[in-house]
Amino acid sequence: MSIEMITTYATALCLFIGSGFILVGVIGLLKFNDPMTRLHAPTKVGTIGIGMLLLASIFHSFSLGDSSMHELLIMGFLFVTAPISANFIAKVSIHRKACETPPEPPRDDTWSTLNRPPHDEIVPDTLDSPPQGAPEKA
Amino acid sequence: MTRAFYWLLPHPFLTLLLALVWILLQNEFSAGMAVFGLILGVIIPWGTSIWWPDTPKGFRIGKMVSYSLVVMWDIIVANIQVAWIVLTVPNAKLKPAWIVVPLELVQPEAITVLAGTITLTPGTVSADLSDEGHSLLVHVLHTDDADAVRDEIKTRYEARLKEIFS
Numbered sequence: 001m002s003i004e005m006i007t008t009y010a011t012a013l014c015l016f017i018g019s020g021f022i023l024v025g026v027i028g029l030l031k032f033n034d035p036m037t038r039l040h041a042p043t044k045v046g047t048i049g050i051g052m053l054l055l056a057s058i059f060h061s062f063s064l065g066d067s068s069m070h071e072l073l074i075m076g077f078l079f080v081t082a083p084i085s086a087n088f089i090a091k092v093s094i095h096r097k098a099c100e101t102p103p104e105p106p107r108d109d110t111w112s113t114l115n116r117p118p119h120d121e122i123v124p125d126t127l128d129s130p131p132q133g134a135p136e137k138a
Numbered sequence: 139m140t141r142a143f144y145w146l147l148p149h150p151f152l153t154l155l156l157a158l159v160w161i162l163l164q165n166e167f168s169a170g171m172a173v174f175g176l177i178l179g180v181i182i183p184w185g186t187s188i189w190w191p192d193t194p195k196g197f198r199i200g201k202m203v204s205y206s207l208v209v210m211w212d213i214i215v216a217n218i219q220v221a222w223i224v225l226t227v228p229n230a231k232l233k234p235a236w237i238v239v240p241l242e243l244v245q246p247e248a249i250t251v252l253a254g255t256i257t258l259t260p261g262t263v264s265a266d267l268s269d270e271g272h273s274l275l276v277h278v279l280h281t282d283d284a285d286a287v288r289d290e291i292k293t294r295y296e297a298r299l300k301e302i303f304s
Binding site for chain 1: 159162163165213214217220221224225229232234236238240253254257258259260261263264265266267268269270271272273275277279
């Protein structure tokens with residue numbers, strides 16, 4: 001069994017596992033019906049799915065003779081940036097009340113997303129009712 | 139001597155990391171590129187140090203490596219568990235929950251690493267921090283025992299991070 005055979009099988013196996021996890025992630029994205037639970041599906045795609053595809057790319061370039069290490073950088077940058085976008089999506093769904101309201105934090109006043117200065121609190125009310133003190137329409 | 143060192147290299151680990159990233163970007167190792175990466179690694183932290191003056195002192199890089207290995211193993215295990223939940227548990231029986239993790243960590247870097255770890259591990263997403271930074275809000279996809287998840291986060295990740303950023 002030559003080295004090309006081994007790397008080819010390793011590439012195929014990594015591609016298979018990676019695309020399988022991406023498929024499960026997509027099924028989860030379609031199946032769940034709540035924004036917060038739906039957010040859990042892409043974390044799987046972003047870690048194992050992409051990681052396995054990049055590993056397959058490393059094996060493949062190794063079998064071609066010019067080994068490439070760019071994939072490690074892609075993996076590193078992806079692992080650093082993926083939690084930030086998930087965090088922002090979670091904050092948006094807390095704001096839009098698209099999920100259950102989270103419990104109060106035990107030691108502090110409120111969650112930092114919900115920590116608004118008082119003069120901002122008026123804004124949602126003015127959207128559906130006329131502001132207080134506005135003249136009635138005749 | 140120490141002051142001169144920290145004046146020239148305000149973030150020593152960042153210098154090493156930038157040099158490593160530069161070498162990986164080049165995709166082939168040569169001495170000239172390594173030297174150029176080191177020069178970049180000195181200039182960039184030195185030029186930007188005015189915006190982040192507080193170097194985290196006492197960062198233990200060896201424990202960070204073992205922590206990364208633990209996290210990678212947990213990502214693999216949790217991926218399989220969550221894939222099983224996605225494929226077998228119907229929506230009506232799913233039990234998502236908010237859990238509140240009281241934090242003992244105080245450094246912003248350590249809390250950031252903890253929140254990133256929680257999000258990267260499938261099944262849990264860190265959603266928010268309380269306004270004074272004493273607790274972390276985490277959303278769990280499917281759990282019967284929310285307290286057990288909280289205790290696992292505290293013992294498995296936070297305790298290790300406390301040793302790393304001591």
